[in-house]
Amino acid sequence: MMLGIIPESSYHQLLSHGPWLLWTLALVALVILGAAADRAVWAAVRLAAELGVSRIAIGATVVSLGTTAPEVSVSVIAAMKGQGGLALGNAIGSVICNTALIFGLGCVMAPFVFDRAGLRRQSSVHMGVMVLLVGIVLILAIVAGSVRDLRLSRGIGVLFMALLGIYMYLSIRWARKGLAEVETPELPDIADLRAHKIRQTVASFLVLAAGLAVVVVSSDALVGSVVTLSRHYGMPEEVLALTLVAFGTSVPELATAIASLRRGHGELMIGNILGANTLCILWVTGASAAVEPLGVPTTFFFLHLPVMVLVTGLLTAFIFLGGNHFRRWQGGLLLTVYTGYIAVLTLHAAGSQ
Numbered sequence: 626m627m628l629g630i631i632p633e634s635s636y637h638q639l640l641s642h643g644p645w646l647l648w649t650l651a652l653v654a655l656v657i658l659g660a661a662a663d664r665a666v667w668a669a670v671r672l673a674a675e676l677g678v679s680r681i682a683i684g685a686t687v688v689s690l691g692t693t694a695p696e697v698s699v700s701v702i703a704a705m706k707g708q709g710g711l712a713l714g715n716a717i718g719s720v721i722c723n724t725a726l727i728f729g730l731g732c733v734m735a736p737f738v739f740d741r742a743g744l745r746r747q748s749s750v751h752m753g754v755m756v757l758l759v760g761i762v763l764i765l766a767i768v769a770g771s772v773r774d775l776r777l778s779r780g781i782g783v784l785f786m787a788l789l790g791i792y793m794y795l796s797i798r799w800a801r802k803g804l805a806e807v808e809t810p811e812l813p814d815i816a817d818l819r820a821h822k823i824r825q826t827v828a829s830f831l832v833l834a835a836g837l838a839v840v841v842v843s844s845d846a847l848v849g850s851v852v853t854l855s856r857h858y859g860m861p862e863e864v865l866a867l868t869l870v871a872f873g874t875s876v877p878e879l880a881t882a883i884a885s886l887r888r889g890h891g892e893l894m895i896g897n898i899l900g901a902n903t904l905c906i907l908w909v910t911g912a913s914a915a916v917e918p919l920g921v922p923t924t925f926f927f928l929h930l931p932v933m934v935l936v937t938g939l940l941t942a943f944i945f946l947g948g949n950h951f952r953r954w955q956g957g958l959l960l961t962v963y964t965g966y967i968a969v970l971t972l973h974a975a976g977s978q
Contacts, residue, residue, distance in 0.1 A: 631845050636853040644857060647850045654846035661839035661880075668833035672826065682896065685747050685796055688833070688881060689900030697909050704913040713777070713919045716909040717929045720755070720902045724936040725963035727879050728898050732956025735886045741949050744892075746799055747899040748944045750792060754906045755937050757788075759930055762921055775921040777914045785911025792903060891951075902937075924973070932966050 639646040700712040765775045878901050885894040913919055936959060943955050 631842075631849055633849070633853075636849045640853055640857060644854060647854050650846055651850035651854070654843045654850065657839065657843040661836050661843060664832065664836040668829050668836055671829040672833055682796065682799065685896040685900030685903075688893065688897045689904055693901050693904040693908060697912055700909045700913040701916055704917040704919060707917065712913040713910060713921060713925070714929065716905045716913070717925070717933050719905045719909070720933050721929070721936055721963070721966065723878050723898045723902050723905075724940050725932075725959040725966070727882050728895065728940065729956040729959030729963060730879075731882045731886055731891070731894050732951045733953050733960065734883075734956075735891065736951045736953055736956075741944075744895065744899075744944055747796075747896065747903075748941050750795075751899045751903050752937060752941050754788070754792075754903055755933065758906050758910065759934060762925070762930065765921070766926070772921075772923050772926045777910070777919040777921065779915055779918055782911045782914025782916070782919075785907045786915060789904070789907040789911060792907060796900070895951075928966075928969065928973075932962070936962055 636647065639650065700715045704712040761777070761781060762775065765777075766772050769775060878897060881897055882894040885891060885897070910919070939955075939959060939962070943951060947955065
């Protein structure tokens with residue numbers, strides 16, 4: 626399944642003229658993706674400075690809303706088609722991918738110092754919504770007396786959407802309360818920016834929105850090309866779904882993470898990851914369940930949910946117990962967990978064929 630923006634038939638039509646067209650599309654999309662992510666990060670840093678809020682806050686709100694759009698698209702479409710397991714799996718898989726792969730990779734590449742107060746608030750919310758989802762699933766299992774045929778109802782979906790509204794309100798309120806202005810090398814004349822604050826802020830927001838839109842569309846083209854080529858070369862469908870759907874919808878987070886680190890704005894990366902993970906649970910799962918009740922496959926109890934709890938717990942421990950900076954070994958540990966998770970998924974898919 627692609628991200629849902631470019632019709633799947635378009636990729637097959639290109640493939641009919643030769644695989645080289647899809648390889649070319651993938652390469653062009655990758656170049657555009659990198660450039661758009663870089664521009665989006667630049668605009669996000671400007672916006673943070675102009676609004677007087679931290680990069681963590683911008684990453685957890687505006688940027689994460691844009692980079693989570695693919696997950697919402699895929700999961701809602703899957704729910705409407707009756708593929709509840711895929712819809713829920715995409716949300717949970719994206720949390721695992723964002724935390725273990727993207728943050729792990731970023732931490733190994735460039736450990737960075739962070740604002741403990743702002744990060745702890747977002748991390749607490751992140752852990753809270755994860756515990757809420759796991760708790761609801763466990764309660765459903767206890768009430769039913771079985772882990773089979775469980776469903777997240779529309780009422781649960783509406784609850785998550787309501788909590789999403791509260792989360793966004795609190796995030797904006799926290800961002801504006803007690804945070805110092807962020808000055809960056811790109812903004813040498815803060816006084817001049819204040820004189821044109823409204824115009825400059827609107828311009829930065831539009832550049833950020835445009836950059837995120839290009840990130841999402843180019844991600845769709847990249848993932849769609851790779852998925853179609855993988856099928857063409859005989860990659861098993863189940864392995865493809867388990868490994869590329871969640872990763873594919875997380876490509877915007879990966880692109881913005883790399884661009885953030887390249888520009889030296891690690892806090893924007895971790896803010897985006899925490900915000901995107903929270904949105905994956907509240908927005909992606911909530912919107913999908915509100916459209917159509919989501920079935921919970923039994924494998925979630927024995928694999929996906931435990932791994933999500935593990936990587937979320939590790940990241941939370943790193944934030945609360947590790948001082949005010951991340952270390953390379955922490956990223957290496959998360960990457961090891963992700964590698965093991967993918968290996969188990971692949972073996973499970975191969976064994977079920």
